Amino acid sequence: MIDNLILGFSESLSWANLLWCFAGAIIGTFVGVVPGLGPLAAISMLLPFTYTVVDPIGAIIMMAGIYYGSQYGGSTTAILLKLPGETSSVVSTIDGYELAKKGYAGAALTVVAVGSFVAGTFATIVIALFSPEMIKLALVFTPREYFSLIFFGVVCACVMTQQHIIKGLLLVMFGLLLSTIGTDSGSGEIRNIFGTWNLASGLPFIPLCMGLYGIGEILYNVFHENKENNKLIEQVKLFSKKTLTKIKEAKNAILRGTLLGTVLGVIPGGGAILSSFLSYTLEKRIAKDKSQFGKGDIKGLAGPESANNAGAQTSFIPMLSLGLPVNPVMALMMATMVVHDIQPGPSVMTNNPKLFWGLITSMWIGNLMLIIINLSTVKLFVNFFKIKRWIIYSLVIFSCIYGSYVIGHNIFDLYILIIFGAIGYFLKYNKIDCSPLLLGFILGPKLEETLRQTLQLNNGNFLGFFDSGIALFFYLLTMILILFFSNKKIQ
């Protein structure tokens, strides 16, 4: 493994990749600070640009930097303004802003940066240790096991989205149906194209993503602007005695958050958001003095912030080793690889060791950059928050239109952007999280392919699906999940 890490560092420490990593960290922090602009929108907007400008390794390193960078940046406005820049920072507003009001703004920001760095470093080590092992496991998977794994992943994604499981399943079905549009890979027949030959090669992924997460999000923000007007805490003193005291108080919470986030990041549907919410619940449950939670307890801030960073990073493990995206951001990472002619999955490590290890080591370098960026430029980034909303919205809409057009040079892609922008707005208006839709769309072709292969291998016998210990294990897990969550949602 040492040789592999040396190979990774030699790749990620090249000037070009350091620059892309830095660019990703800066863009991620910006995206995290500005409410209404998440990593999904940013990555989908930048994906077309990387196609022409950046080499594959640089592109993946930059996209990864945006994702974990946004977890750092999201907490800044949550602490100083009680406004989460990113969904996973919602819980940080509870105790973060209270701490800032009491004069602990600098201490809170430092604890978050230190916690995020510790979590990021630990998660990077876990990725380096476990991804190769997962790849070995993936190599013994037959279509039967893959089908059960994808089936489990899809159901898991529905369960974890904090909405009723039926809504999640409906969205997955919608995503699966959308994935059937175009040429069938098995027979070469064209299906579900609604009379338009532009759809013969399938729905274009980038305009679909930009529509759902870019245009849809902007439309929602325009029509339902957040009227909350909290006072911005401007007194930020990062290094003081208070900071040291708070770091000491928070160290156990940081470790717990790191461990929890590391585990939850690997579970389909998990990742940064779920990790931060569950970490807050855990900290509150085990605290000796629960009365301080909500009034400025550093543990209620340090735990979730460490957890979301660890979760964001370990969610790369299933994508890199099994080719299974556990959340929409990972689906976009996969799309980035596909755009650059790299097939995600177990073959990445053997065919592209430079990319695999370069990405892993760049995560640690990115985390190091982020702790410096976040501690030294807090005030600068908070100023971004003061940029007029219409400027940001106009830029996002322009990027979406340009990005959708530039990949295929086809005006039809803009129609897809508009249609899915409307669908994205409609779903958001109905308080439906569209992540399962995207996962269904991404996993659909693989699910259908493995379904067919398993049936063919077993002469059409459905019992063949259960003829394996690993497959049975995943079906059992899926059943437990459905039964457990059929009448409740994760709060």
Next chain:
Amino acid sequence: MKIKSDSVFFIAVFFLFIVQTKNYPIGTLAKINYGFFPLIICILLLILSIISFFIEND
């Protein structure tokens, strides 16, 4: 009863796709054809939409 726009939306999606899918061959189970998967998903979508119509909103 208040019309649930999301359930109606998914039922509309079902109709859109079932009209496309209904003439595709589904083949035998050992050699399923290109209509099999969309048809199964369409049926599941319809069942879930109906269930969703009757459950309480979040």
